[in-house]
Amino acid sequence: MATEFHNLQELRHSASLANKVFLQRDYSDGTTCRFQTKFPSELESRIERPLFEDTVKRLNIYYAEAEKMGGQSYLEGCLACATAYLIFLCMETRYEKVLKKIGRYIQEQNEKIYAPRGLLITDPIERGMRVVSFQLLLLLCVCVRERQTKKNKDRDEENNIDRERVNSTHV
């Protein structure tokens, strides 16, 4: 099981023929980044609702944190203006830091929860913050079945060869 999931990137590339479920943005709060928490029907058989909602709510919290306008962001803005934005050559903006945190969170969720259930979440930043895409992996089933059919074939081959040998000896 572990070897099948050790490289999620590979899985992602190879899952291009799989189905995708998209979670659209929720604009009811204005232009701030939020995703809809409505549970899509296509995922009903794949993942439990509380886990899904938990992930999406957590993502929304992180995005709200990135876009929060408070003392820290104002300070950063003023400092940047004072240094003619050259300060960003040396340091990351708060937004970028939170985006990295989100990337790590999604990776962790994929490894622990979603990949074992045959799903892969794509980071929204890779899709222009339009959607959270859930890839339904079909190929893993194919993998397992392939191996099984191969095992069966090998077993049959061996049996047939043995039978032949037995026949030939009899003759």
Place this chain on the structure above:
Amino acid sequence: MLQLGVAEPMRECEYSQISTRSSTPMETPYKKRTPKKRKWQAFPGRNKFYCNGRIMMARQTGVFYLTLVLILITSGLFFTFDCPFLSVQLTPAIPVIGGVLFVFVLGTLFRTSFSDPGVLPRATPDEAADLERQIDVANGSSSGYRPPPRTKEVVINGQTVKLKYCFTCKIFRPPRASHCSLCDNCVERFDHHCPWVGNCVGKRNYRFFYMFILSLSFLTIFIFAFVITHVILRSHRQGFLNTLKDTPASVLEVVVCFFSVWSIVGLSGFHTYLISSNQTTNEDIKGSWSSKRGKDNYNPYSHGNIFTNCCAALCGPLPPSLIDRRGFVQSDTPQPTPPTNGITMYGSTQSQSHMAAATPLMQSEPVILTDEASLPGRTSLGGPCSGALPLGGQPTPPTSTPNLSCDNGMLPTRNDHSEAHHHMDGVHHHFLTPEEAPSPPGMLPCGSPLGHSHTIQGFYNPASQDSLHEDSVRGLVKLSSV
């Protein structure tokens, strides 16, 4: 022997299946042959990129160079001819302050012109197909050629806002986003397309734009005031005519500054008002949140007080660019293909099945041909930035100028659907969507359907498309058989 014979074709099938998983046989040689491209090279919008994707500008940059030349020449003349006299007669602080202002103006100008205004990347074919499916389900799949009106309503802070579907980018535009017809991109919090800075002004560069016009106002007033002072001081000693003979450059500076002051200061004042009420130029011109539209009409994005609105616009968090210009194109992830001959079409290196899903959408798509000849003349006159710099100075407030370079502004909402139907029913006669058309249909760069079909053939490479299609179909068949 029999067993081996049976095993071989099975192994062949298995081998093909495995190759479908990692990469199709057609793809691997394809990948090896082509070097890795950066995303800006495959960017579907009408933008120019410099310094290997670090700099991003609109296609028409002539007016930007004019802006730059005017600022450089005026400031250069000031520092060369007026500053020596003034620093001696009055105080050396004058060239210092002038220098600081000048550097700040150039810095903000470059920042505005060269950065990504907040372009929304176009939808991948999967997303487009998914949206298309949702729209069909929502409206009841309509047979026949009339597509349903593509709008979504959302309630933001008690106000109903209509989200429009962008036919070029194949997304529902977020609130406050707009499609710039000049750059052919959807831009977040679209303010306007400014030909003077050679770029759109949107979410990511609005603060730089504001600081540019503000600092330019100060610089203009500064130069104007001190050149006048210089001329007056000299005239006391030498007389006016002699002064003019000694420093002819001052006359030029005064003329340039005089005309600039009205327009730039006016523009700064206008944008100060916009920032304090948290509106975009687009919204102000359309009167989206004006009380004239209705008693209950108010701006749902305003934070309530002027101070918070200003802080949010100028010091708020700066979101990163969504288009990742310098990243490398992954051949696995479906990318909208770059326009050749100005056609915007979608393609992907694999999964032609998705192409099949998206094709019905594409057939009804407007095709945009590059027709630059018809546009430039309008852009330099239009837009709320008009009258900014000395072109005879148009100090009229932007509300009175026709907003030609900005889209989505001039057509009233109730006409949108009828326009959409009108355009869609025609056989690809129009080349800009109703949302994008800033002017009456007569102005659109139209071409014949013949031209349209020719360019499509020019774009497609039938041989490679067929083999890729075949391969993926084979792969799908194998998968389904297991």
